[in-house]
Amino acid sequence: MHVMEEVSQRLGRFVADQRDVAASTGPIARQLFDAAAMTLTGGKRLRAQFCHTGWVAAGGEPYAEEAIAVASSLEIFQAAALVHDDLIDHSDTRRGRPAAHRALEIAHRDAGWSGSSEDFGVSGAILLGDLLVAWSDDLLEEAVAGHLHAPLVRAEYGRMRRDVTLGQFLDVAQESAWVTQPEAEHADRALEIASLKSARYSVEQPLIIGAALAGATEDQRSSLREFGHHIGIAFQLRDDVLGVFGDTAETGKPAGDDIREGKRTILVAYTRERLSPDAKDRFDEALGDRDLSTDEVHHIQQEMQTSGALDRVESIIEENATAALGVLATAPLQEGAREDLARLAEAAIHRRA
Amino acid sequence: MHVMEEVSQRLGRFVADQRDVAASTGPIARQLFDAAAMTLTGGKRLRAQFCHTGWVAAGGEPYAEEAIAVASSLEIFQAAALVHDDLIDHSDTRRGRPAAHRALEIAHRDAGWSGSSEDFGVSGAILLGDLLVAWSDDLLEEAVAGHLHAPLVRAEYGRMRRDVTLGQFLDVAQESAWVTQPEAEHADRALEIASLKSARYSVEQPLIIGAALAGATEDQRSSLREFGHHIGIAFQLRDDVLGVFGDTAETGKPAGDDIREGKRTILVAYTRERLSPDAKDRFDEALGDRDLSTDEVHHIQQEMQTSGALDRVESIIEENATAALGVLATAPLQEGAREDLARLAEAAIHRRA
Numbered sequence: 001m002h003v004m005e006e007v008s009q010r011l012g013r014f015v016a017d018q019r020d021v022a023a024s025t026g027p028i029a030r031q032l033f034d035a036a037a038m039t040l041t042g043g044k045r046l047r048a049q050f051c052h053t054g055w056v057a058a059g060g061e062p063y064a065e066e067a068i069a070v071a072s073s074l075e076i077f078q079a080a081a082l083v084h085d086d087l088i089d090h091s092d093t094r095r096g097r098p099a100a101h102r103a104l105e106i107a108h109r110d111a112g113w114s115g116s117s118e119d120f121g122v123s124g125a126i127l128l129g130d131l132l133v134a135w136s137d138d139l140l141e142e143a144v145a146g147h148l149h150a151p152l153v154r155a156e157y158g159r160m161r162r163d164v165t166l167g168q169f170l171d172v173a174q175e176s177a178w179v180t181q182p183e184a185e186h187a188d189r190a191l192e193i194a195s196l197k198s199a200r201y202s203v204e205q206p207l208i209i210g211a212a213l214a215g216a217t218e219d220q221r222s223s224l225r226e227f228g229h230h231i232g233i234a235f236q237l238r239d240d241v242l243g244v245f246g247d248t249a250e251t252g253k254p255a256g257d258d259i260r261e262g263k264r265t266i267l268v269a270y271t272r273e274r275l276s277p278d279a280k281d282r283f284d285e286a287l288g289d290r291d292l293s294t295d296e297v298h299h300i301q302q303e304m305q306t307s308g309a310l311d312r313v314e315s316i317i318e319e320n321a322t323a324a325l326g327v328l329a330t331a332p333l334q335e336g337a338r339e340d341l342a343r344l345a346e347a348a349i350h351r352r353a
Numbered sequence: 354m355h356v357m358e359e360v361s362q363r364l365g366r367f368v369a370d371q372r373d374v375a376a377s378t379g380p381i382a383r384q385l386f387d388a389a390a391m392t393l394t395g396g397k398r399l400r401a402q403f404c405h406t407g408w409v410a411a412g413g414e415p416y417a418e419e420a421i422a423v424a425s426s427l428e429i430f431q432a433a434a435l436v437h438d439d440l441i442d443h444s445d446t447r448r449g450r451p452a453a454h455r456a457l458e459i460a461h462r463d464a465g466w467s468g469s470s471e472d473f474g475v476s477g478a479i480l481l482g483d484l485l486v487a488w489s490d491d492l493l494e495e496a497v498a499g500h501l502h503a504p505l506v507r508a509e510y511g512r513m514r515r516d517v518t519l520g521q522f523l524d525v526a527q528e529s530a531w532v533t534q535p536e537a538e539h540a541d542r543a544l545e546i547a548s549l550k551s552a553r554y555s556v557e558q559p560l561i562i563g564a565a566l567a568g569a570t571e572d573q574r575s576s577l578r579e580f581g582h583h584i585g586i587a588f589q590l591r592d593d594v595l596g597v598f599g600d601t602a603e604t605g606k607p608a609g610d611d612i613r614e615g616k617r618t619i620l621v622a623y624t625r626e627r628l629s630p631d632a633k634d635r636f637d638e639a640l641g642d643r644d645l646s647t648d649e650v651h652h653i654q655q656e657m658q659t660s661g662a663l664d665r666v667e668s669i670i671e672e673n674a675t676a677a678l679g680v681l682a683t684a685p686l687q688e689g690a691r692e693d694l695a696r697l698a699e700a701a702i703h704r705r706a
Contacts, residue, residue, distance in 0.1 A: 113529035
């Protein structure tokens with residue numbers, strides 16, 4: 001699949017154009033553009049691939065310019081989301097490199113500027129995320145302006161943006177709101193958040209946006225929605241598992257990152273269901289403690305395994321994978337695209353980073 | 354002028370629609386929507402008024418639905434900018450009320466949630482700003498979808514968003530980058546930033562967006578641009594003066610806010626040009642010190658006056674006001690609109706808050 005290369009080239013052209021437009025604004029602006037360009041390199045380009053495959057699945061010509069541009073605009077939006085995300089999660093690394101706020105902090109220090117480098121990193125990253133959101137819209141417009149299906153594409157794009165932002169907010173709030181909720185609800189809340197902030201955002205909407213651009217039929221859209229929902233849920237649960245059990249060398253993030261961050265995933269909800277009151281108190285103590293030792297992290301990983309929570313999550317992942325492939329088998333989609341979708345689903349669910 | 358009321362009602366309807374769509378997502382989402390609604394109340398609605406007047410000036414029918422909706426979308430974008438701005442500037446109050454990050458911090462505490470209320474306030478405000486940006490686009494699309502002049506409106510809107518974000522970044526960077534720049538450039542840098550982050554954003558683009566929606570002629574657009582640029586510069590310089598000399602009771606912000614924040618305005622550049630090396634060092638020491646006493650703030654205010662910097666800025670404001678009215682006198686615009694523009698210009702330049 002050459003979509004990744006096509007998208008990277010399109011993003012490179014887009015950033016170059018933006019640099020030209022702002023060329024007059026001097027060296028400081030260049031710092032912002034360098035940071036922006038950095039956030040647009042690397043990554044799995046998963047959303048772009050789902051978008052392009054949705055386009056092809058609905059009869060679009062592979063690698064068509066408008067499809068690559070729309071797919072690329074999704075990657076710019078994702079870069080924006082990650083910049084703000086890393087601020088919110090206090091994540092200092094992204095893909096093994098400094099997160100945007102750290103990169104800007106370093107740039108401030110290297111430039112010999114006055115004042116707090118850390119403050120500048122945070123402020124700069126808030127604005128960098130805002131700039132990337134604006135850019136994602138600009139590229140989307142470049143791609144769809146005057147296009148027959150532009151209205152539906154814009155509508156689905158807007159829905160994606162609202163859903164992921166609300167989902168992110170619920171996710172952040174849940175890290176502290178869980179104490180006020182009946183324990184029986186925790187797993188459902190975690191699934192609801194996974195659906196909004198990830199299933200819809202990362203898989204379902206990219207597929208639908210690509211398909212909408214190609215003028216997909218109602219049947220095609222609804223089967224892509226169903227397929228995308230199952231894959232998206234499995235994708236997020238895999239993310240939850242990797243956030244706790246992932247290998248640093250492959251994820252580029254510290255092991256047990258989600259534990260120190262205190263994310264209230266379904267893995268956490270299932271584990272707590274099986275713990276004694278005392279063990280549960282200690283578990284809650286540890287969760288969200290940024291200074292947790294490696295041993296303490298390891299202990300929590302063990303509790304998640306011995307409680308059977310990990311197995312339960314793995315089986316939900318498999319159930320969703322099976323359901324998605326079931327939908328695919330009878331979906332009224334282009335032949336080749338169906339295989340691509342199965343391949344992408346596999347990559348999203350059984351990845352190790 | 355009833356534009357403010359029309360816009361407030363349109364914003365109220367928009368938020369209500371958003372609540373309905375997300376009604377299923379429960380009490381935590383409500384917290385986000387309440388915070389969003391709060392950011393959309395009050396304010397001078399200056400951008401909406403310039404937008405609507407630009408629309409009328411180019412022949413649009415006063416209070417037409419699409420013009421009010423586009424004007425309202427600019428106010429949602431402004432609300433987003435202020436939410437992120439207050440985070441960046443560490444401003445705890447906005448229009449005499451808690452800034453969004455403080456309001457969310459308070460909500461977290463009142464709800465009895467676990468963890469750091471302050472962290473939640475910051476994270477929540479980053480996401481609230483992102484949601485408002487998405488909303489502003491959504492309302493813009495509602496307004497212009499299928500409209501003859503939608504492409505130009507979208508293009509000018511995108512330009513506004515890029516300019517203000519770059520301008521904000523330059524503004525934040527300048528607070529610490531000035532030490533590495535030749536002193537002779539400081540005033541020009543301050544003007545460049547004022548032009549990007551404020552003249553274009555607050556006045557010129559709102560006027561042009563409204564005018565574009567009405568299918569303005571090339572002549573109408575260029576005279577509105579020229580008028581808007583002069584008023585916009587004067588508007589920002591007035592803002593700089595109020596940020597130092599403003600009356601808390603009227604601005605709703607602590608006196609000397611910009612001094613404690615360390616903003617490198619043209620007022621600062623002009624003052625430093627007249628200070629002795631020692632006085633300048635003490636001046637730079639004090640600027641950006643958040644713990645500055647009222648007396649120390651008062652001392653800096655005096656230096657800005659005795660150095661003649663304040664008078665210089667006031668005369669630049671007047672020069673721009675005169676130039677703007679000169680443009681207006683011969684501009685090919687609707688009669689009534691010309692008077693409205695003069696009235697708006699006056700309100701923007703000689704305001705006290």
